[in-house]
Amino acid sequence: MAVTVARSVLLSELLSRAAGRTVHLVDRERLAAECRRSDQPLYTAYRDVHRRQVTNVANPPTTWRGDRVHYAGGLLPTGEPVRSVGHWNPPGQIEVFQVLAGRVVILVARPDEPDHLSIAEYREGEMCVVPLNAFHLTYSPWQDSVVYNIYSSGGGWPPPDHTRKYDGEAAPPHTLIFTAGQARAEQATVTPEPAQVDRVPLTADGLDLPARLPSLLVDASDEQLRELAATFNTAPAVDRA
Template identity: 40%
Template sequence: MNPPMSSTVPPLRPAGHGTEYRLSDLLQRHRAGDAVFVTDDVVSYCGGHDPLLYTAHRDVLLPRTACETNWFADLVEYQPGQLPGGELIRSTGHWNTPTQLEIFQTLTGRVLMLAAWRTSSGEPVLTCQTCEAGEMAVIPFGGWHLTLVLDGPAAVFNFYSDLPAETAPPHQAPAAGDRGKYRRAAAVELTAVRAREGFAITGSADSLAVWGVAQPVSEPAWLRDIVAGTGLPDFYSNADSATLAALVAHARRQVPVCHRTDPR
């Protein structure tokens, strides 16, 4: 694997303050029935401290139109620390649409990306990727994913697009609206806690039995070749339509497709 570009990925300077998400917001989504899983220690927490988890900057770069679709870019700034019971500071976690191509790059800090999906034969797949500053990750089409902070503060940039429908299995259709991504399917009841070796994946007994041991993965070589030595924010801003078309073509060949949205 090519070395990460930690020395060549400058931090973005977002305009405005973004939207802050605290522990109370995570718990509110969980209790409202959104597709969010947290450990029992977090659910039962009744202390007065409500730590900031992350600040989301939506459309941190201007939306683009290319390859017959719209592209959007976000930046999420995560705090250091951990939640009650040792759970890592984290995102909410959600399922992508079956047509959504989503690519991440850690700009600062170090994060853990968990992803889960099912193969065409229904076999469950769980992967984990430790992303140092400069490293990239791609989410399976229609897959579930969760970002957790190993070393913070951490800044993670991502861009995404819902591609033309031939990317998706014919029996699936994307959910509409940003809010819908938290209600597409039951959460994969997995997360990660701080451990001596760095982290340990934990969750409900049923999910641990179904998904098994996470397969470690690394940054895709084909993605590094397409980005070609620049940071993902610069690539998003400056790639021409032909380069984005090449990205889409590689993704269609290389990125797994989730064939069952709800794993239960």
């Protein structure tokens, strides 16, 4: 049985990671001043709500995990929404998100084209499939929201250390600003070209997933999880403009 670990992330952690470039912010100094006044909570992550290990023929077992994240809603003083820290997934790791309550915007970038961004809104019940080895970041600009995600060990990649997985490669040099309810990609550092933005959701079409994602790691058979991994790795169901 999985042992759920709850961890809250405050604005101060976002600022500290921005100093190491694993997070990009539009106006770090302004947010730092706000943090000195009130170090507000951004989200609480409940890690390992579900966990499964699935054996594979001629390969190491795959560990599947399910997390639930509760986001505060609203905008920070710079116009950036309440957000996750964001990170790059390892090669071969499957990850799917579903909004359980509220609505969010998820930013996704691929390692071979970090300036080509997917920025799409996902409402309650909708899923986002993160391409293999991609960067992803969740924003909650409107109201409190709850997001559940499943992810795999990638067949041999060890289970993640949640305290260290965000300290890797620098984030893509963009963040989002919201004005009049619309998201705009803002360059957080100087880049040769502005970002190319797709606003088509990265859907789960073609993947055998339940209507409510949290039930997958509880009810699916080992064979179904192996088939999901095979489908995802050979033909990821990602719609792009």
